Amino acid sequence: MGTIGLGSCIALILHDRRRSLAGLAHIMLPESRGSADRPGKFADTAVSVLIEEMEKDGSTRFSLAAIVVGGASMFEFSANALNIGERNIAAVKDRLREEGLRIEHEETGGRVGRSVYYWPEGKGRLIIKRADGTCVEI
Amino acid sequence: MELDSIQKDALSEFGNIGAAHAATSLSQMLMSPIEMTVPEVQGVDISELHNYISNEISAMVVFQIQGEVTDGGYIVVSMPRETVIRLTNQMLGTTETDREIDEMDRSAAIEIGNIMISAFLDATAELLGIIMLPSPPALAIDMAHAAFASIVAQMVGDVNDVLIFNTVLTGDAPPIYGSIYMLPNAELMQQLSLMLERLMEPFA
Numbered sequence: 001m002g003t004i005g006l007g008s009c010i011a012l013i014l015h016d017r018r019r020s021l022a023g024l025a026h027i028m029l030p031e032s033r034g035s036a037d038r039p040g041k042f043a044d045t046a047v048s049v050l051i052e053e054m055e056k057d058g059s060t061r062f063s064l065a066a067i068v069v070g071g072a073s074m075f076e077f078s079a080n081a082l083n084i085g086e087r088n089i090a091a092v093k094d095r096l097r098e099e100g101l102r103i104e105h106e107e108t109g110g111r112v113g114r115s116v117y118y119w120p121e122g123k124g125r126l127i128i129k130r131a132d133g134t135c136v137e138i
Numbered sequence: 139m140e141l142d143s144i145q146k147d148a149l150s151e152f153g154n155i156g157a158a159h160a161a162t163s164l165s166q167m168l169m170s171p172i173e174m175t176v177p178e179v180q181g182v183d184i185s186e187l188h189n190y191i192s193n194e195i196s197a198m199v200v201f202q203i204q205g206e207v208t209d210g211g212y213i214v215v216s217m218p219r220e221t222v223i224r225l226t227n228q229m230l231g232t233t234e235t236d237r238e239i240d241e242m243d244r245s246a247a248i249e250i251g252n253i254m255i256s257a258f259l260d261a262t263a264e265l266l267g268i269i270m271l272p273s274p275p276a277l278a279i280d281m282a283h284a285a286f287a288s289i290v291a292q293m294v295g296d297v298n299d300v301l302i303f304n305t306v307l308t309g310d311a312p313p314i315y316g317s318i319y320m321l322p323n324a325e326l327m328q329q330l331s332l333m334l335e336r337l338m339e340p341f342a
Contacts, residue, residue: 004283005286009288028287041294072284074280085288111280112280131281
């Protein structure tokens with residue numbers, strides 16, 4: 001699974017190593033402000049929904065670890081309004097802390113866009129491609 | 139945001155006039171002809187955005203639409219890397235094309251975008267009899283999808299789709315290629331259809 005072209009958005013991956021099961025949420029905004037039709041869009045709702053879905057598939061919260069990627073500030077000398085990235089990162093991390101989930105790998109902030117691919121088999125394989133052409137595999 | 143065919147026509151005509159002026163200003167800067175495609179208007183669901191915007195590295199100059207419309211949405215000029223380098227070369231009289239984007243390219247891209255979008259908004263605002271101004275430009279040289287998703291995130295707090303107006307500009311000497319995208323928000327769109335209806339009244 002994967003998501004292309006993350007700018008200020010965040011890819012949140014929860015991984016259950018014991019079951020080789022993982023889920024990915026593409027988060028656009030920090031707060032849902034009560035809107036419930038697309039929980040995956042907002043940091044505050046996406047975290048709980050993703051946990052719920054994983055639990056439905058048999059995972060327990062204690063076996064989950066999180067990977068957080070994205071939240072770049074792409075625009076130079078731009079109005080603050082465009083820098084949602086920072087707020088997204090803070091919101092996702094806050095929610096993960098509240099849920100007591102461990103962040104196993106994090107690559108957030110910076111200036112460049114990223115594409116993220118993840119394979120849950122075994123210990124899980126993560127590939128992050130950055131817009132400046134560099135690529136990491138974990 | 140569902141649009142009926144009249145609204146779609148209105149928006150595409152509106153954008154067409156704006157883009158034509160932007161193309162003319164680009165053509166004057168380069169002293170060479172610029173072609174423009176028939177514009178397309180689409181309502182795009184945010185989860186389908188990747189089907190409309192590629193993920194190639196491009197230079198995007200982004201403006202917020204301001205003036206008598208508050209936070210009217212965004213206008214983006216998007217150009218591939220090669221085009222930016224060619225445009226800088228053309229304006230500075232340099233020739234090297236096989237190089238990285240430098241500070242001068244960034245500055246040139248912003249300036250060209252600024253001139254084009256000012257022409258775009260001037261022409262369309264005049265048509266509507268209001269004032270529309272571009273915000274100071276912001277530049278990103280990055281994956282196009284990442285930049286668009288970041289812009290769209292600003293607009294879709296409580297809705298799940300955006301309107302995208304899109305036209306492609308091309309020129310031969312130097313060979314260049316670029317697109318103008320307009321992403322009006324719901325209020326601006328409403329204002330547009332109202333004003334366009336009023337414009338049409340004398341003919342009804």
